[in-house]
Amino acid sequence: MKSLSEQWVRAHAIRAPHIVVLGLGDGDHLREWLAENESSRITVIETEAVKIAQCENQTWASSVDFLHIVTSDALMEHPVMKLMAEKMPPVLCFQPGYGSSKALYDEYFKILTGRNLRGLNYFLDYLGFNGERSIEVSLGGRLITIKELGLMIDTHHSGHQRATAIRVLRELVI
Amino acid sequence: MRILVLSLLRVGDLFQQRPLLKRLRELYPTADIEVVTNLSCLSSKKLFPEITAWHGFDRDRFQKSLGTAEIPLLAPVVDLENWIAGFTSEPIDLLLNFTHNRLSAQMAAMIPAREKRGLLAEVRGFRVFENSWLRHFNDRFSVKNGTPFHYAEALAGSFAIDLPAPPVSETKGSTVFVQALTSDQKKNWSLSSWKNLVDQIRLERPELNVKVLGAEFEEEKLLTVFESEDLAILDWEHLQVALQKSQLLITGDTSVKHLAASLGVPILELALGSADPFRTGVYAKNAFVLHAAVECAPCVHSQPCRQMSHLCGENLSLKDVVRTTLQILSGDEPSPPLNKKIKLYRTDFVAGAGWMLSANAVDAVDQAAWKLALDGEKIPALGSTAWELKKLLLREDLQVLQKEQRELEERLSQAESSLKQIGRQLLAGQHEAHLLQEVRRAMNSVTSLSTRVRRHLLDLNEVGIEPFPSPLHFYGAFKKRIEELKVRTEMRGKLIQQLLLGEKEHGKESGESSDGSLKTLGEGV
Numbered sequence: 098m099k100s101l102s103e104q105w106v107r108a109h110a111i112r113a114p115h116i117v118v119l120g121l122g123d124g125d126h127l128r129e130w131l132a133e134n135e136s137s138r139i140t141v142i143e144t145e146a147v148k149i150a151q152c153e154n155q156t157w158a159s160s161v162d163f164l165h166i167v168t169s170d171a172l173m174e175h176p177v178m179k180l181m182a183e184k185m186p187p188v189l190c191f192q193p194g195y196g197s198s199k200a201l202y203d204e205y206f207k208i209l210t211g212r213n214l215r216g217l218n219y220f221l222d223y224l225g226f227n228g229e230r231s232i233e234v235s236l237g238g239r240l241i242t243i244k245e246l247g248l249m250i251d252t253h254h255s256g257h258q259r260a261t262a263i264r265v266l267r268e269l270v271i
Numbered sequence: 272m273r274i275l276v277l278s279l280l281r282v283g284d285l286f287q288q289r290p291l292l293k294r295l296r297e298l299y300p301t302a303d304i305e306v307v308t309n310l311s312c313l314s315s316k317k318l319f320p321e322i323t324a325w326h327g328f329d330r331d332r333f334q335k336s337l338g339t340a341e342i343p344l345l346a347p348v349v350d351l352e353n354w355i356a357g358f359t360s361e362p363i364d365l366l367l368n369f370t371h372n373r374l375s376a377q378m379a380a381m382i383p384a385r386e387k388r389g390l391l392a393e394v395r396g397f398r399v400f401e402n403s404w405l406r407h408f409n410d411r412f413s414v415k416n417g418t419p420f421h422y423a424e425a426l427a428g429s430f431a432i433d434l435p436a437p438p439v440s441e442t443k444g445s446t447v448f449v450q451a452l453t454s455d456q457k458k459n460w461s462l463s464s465w466k467n468l469v470d471q472i473r474l475e476r477p478e479l480n481v482k483v484l485g486a487e488f489e490e491e492k493l494l495t496v497f498e499s500e501d502l503a504i505l506d507w508e509h510l511q512v513a514l515q516k517s518q519l520l521i522t523g524d525t526s527v528k529h530l531a532a533s534l535g536v537p538i539l540e541l542a543l544g545s546a547d548p549f550r551t552g553v554y555a556k557n558a559f560v561l562h563a564a565v566e567c568a569p570c571v572h573s574q575p576c577r578q579m580s581h582l583c584g585e586n587l588s589l590k591d592v593v594r595t596t597l598q599i600l601s602g603d604e605p606s607p608p609l610n611k612k613i614k615l616y617r618t619d620f621v622a623g624a625g626w627m628l629s630a631n632a633v634d635a636v637d638q639a640a641w642k643l644a645l646d647g648e649k650i651p652a653l654g655s656t657a658w659e660l661k662k663l664l665l666r667e668d669l670q671v672l673q674k675e676q677r678e679l680e681e682r683l684s685q686a687e688s689s690l691k692q693i694g695r696q697l698l699a700g701q702h703e704a705h706l707l708q709e710v711r712r713a714m715n716s717v718t719s720l721s722t723r724v725r726r727h728l729l730d731l732n733e734v735g736i737e738p739f740p741s742p743l744h745f746y747g748a749f750k751k752r753i754e755e756l757k758v759r760t761e762m763r764g765k766l767i768q769q770l771l772l773g774e775k776e777h778g779k780e781s782g783e784s785s786d787g788s789l790k791t792l793g794e795g796v
Contacts, residue, residue, distance in 0.1 A: 185350075186343075187341040188341050209343065210344055211343050220343070224345065
């Protein structure tokens with residue numbers, strides 16, 4: 098029977114030179130992922146410092162940047178946001194690492210992928226969309242519409258983290 | 272000069288666009304003509320010597336990244352921009368969007384070029400109305416019976432590319448090729464039927480070599496009914512060579528069909544499922560089509576068959592296909608199918624009208640009128656078109672044309688009158704829902720009219736059923752469509768007058784009629 102970490106790696110079969118992972122856990126999933134992506138790099142965001150301390154001396158830790166971030170405000174100020182805007186690496190979630198921090202990690206996910214107002218504003222500012230923008234938020238924060246860009250973003254989809262959450266679709270998808 | 276063409280559909284569409292690409296090369300002999308296409312189409316690029324360079328777009332990856340939650344929202348856009356930057360460091364003089372969908376429109380907007388033609392995304396929507404052909408293509412091409420034109424001609428008109436007449440199908444060798452599989456199960460005749468057809472041809476014409484075509488990924492499926500020695504598994508280059516030595520290709524609606532058409536290979540198409548031989552049929556002259564004209568045909572391409580069984584395929588009997596095939600191979604004119612639900616068509620090209628299926632004079636005149644109206648003021652061809660068409664006409668044909676013209680003029684007059692009423696209401700600050708209902712009822716009562724007339728009235732009928740945010744919007748849309756109908760109706764009337772005039776002069780000169788052609792004006796007309 099595959100371990101949780103192996104299952105996680107199978108479920109996240111994304112190949113990229115750099116990924117961001119939310120949740121450190123015991124670090125096994127990072128080790129497994131790096132075993133299949135030897136030349137890649139991981140930035141992991143974790144809310145509990147003790148977990149980082151347990152992992153940062155492991156042999157595989159040389160390919161990992163450990164970030165201890167405890168609030169979404171701190172995330173917005175952290176240089177990792179610039180990394181996200183510059184390289185737009187995939188953001189993967191390690192659910193067992195959530196625990197009581199699930200809501201916070203959900204918020205991190207949306208910021209890092211641009212699926213809420215704060216994150217989206219950051220990306221748009223970085224891409225040079227400055228000045229007045231007509232951004233509307235509706236359905237209790239679920240739907241973001243940016244009229245100037247012709248974008249509609251569904252930030253939430255059936256409660257499943259990995260379900261398709263983009264509603265740019267109507268303008269970009271055939 | 273650098274010309275960039277966006278062709279982001281499938282390889283069959285690329286083959287249908289081949290006459291346009293060839294003509295572009297003739298018009299711009301020294302230009303770099305480059306094509307942006309999906310990666311899956313690049314395997315066919317050697318068949319296009321007129322193209323200088325190809326840029327392959329990884330549509331699958333792009334589509335997947337849009338739908339993957341873990342990928343940041345704007346990453347696909349940035350990736351697309353970076354990919355475009357990779358081939359646009361040198362300026363592009365002319366961008367032609369042959370694709371006409373949202374993605375291509377976005378891409379066209381993102382690519383810097385001095386001049387852009389075709390569907391283009393702008394801040395407030397899509398720009399499509401730069402010429403009447405493009406508007407026609409946009410509004411009507413995907414509507415059933417919406418356009419009389421073949422895809423190649425409608426597209427060529429949209430880009431002001433004058434196409435030469437399509438090739439005439441001519442026997443080139445002694446091999447009969449069979450293309451049994453298509454990209455869509457609904458378009459497939461059963462493999463067992465294909466097997467029986469091949470066996471029958473071999474029995475009746477043992478001197479012919481019969482081969483079943485397929486790509487590598489189709490081989491396994493074909494081997495479930497055919498022997499390996501029956502098969503010709505070929506890449507595009509070898510396929511083109513093979514087809515140029517063939518006597519006949521019998522095929523479903525596939526990219527192989529379109530390639531063969533461009534080579535002038537004799538073709539018998541079995542048009543099933545979503546195949547629409549009127550719009551995307553064999554673009555050549557003297558090809559044949561067996562079309563299952565069941566009520567649900569043509570069905571929607573991307574959706575599964577909605578019938579309890581494959582009605583169209585079941586109606587296409589082996590007997591009819593064998594008989595038609597053997598008659599074509601013998602050089603005889605094929606007989607009408609025994610099953611009345613199966614229609615047999617011959618492809619044709621009528622000067623002034625364009626490509627047609629089983630050209631008849633009335634359809635040809637109607638199509639020519641459409642073409643003249645869409646070409647607008649820049650064509651001087653009314654007289655020459657009439658000259659070409661009157662060779663086809665019988666007296667009864669002109670009677671039908673005149674009757675339909677009267678019907679069109681009546682409907683146009685009715686629509687203009689309704690428009691005035693609505694306008695008066697709006698100016699008076701009133702609008703009555705029942706008036707709109709009346710207009711809608713009137714526009715929708717078309718059952719007694721011919722298919723040709725209904726096609727002309729399609730826009731007005733749609734106005735009758737579309738929802739509009741306000742009566743003012745309805746008025747604006749209605750007015751625009753009436754204006755377009757007026758142009759077509761007037762052009763049609765002028766063409767009919769030219770035909771009548773031609774016959775009148777012929778009658779005065781000769782005093783007698785030629786066999787079958789329209790006699791002197793006034794006799795029963």
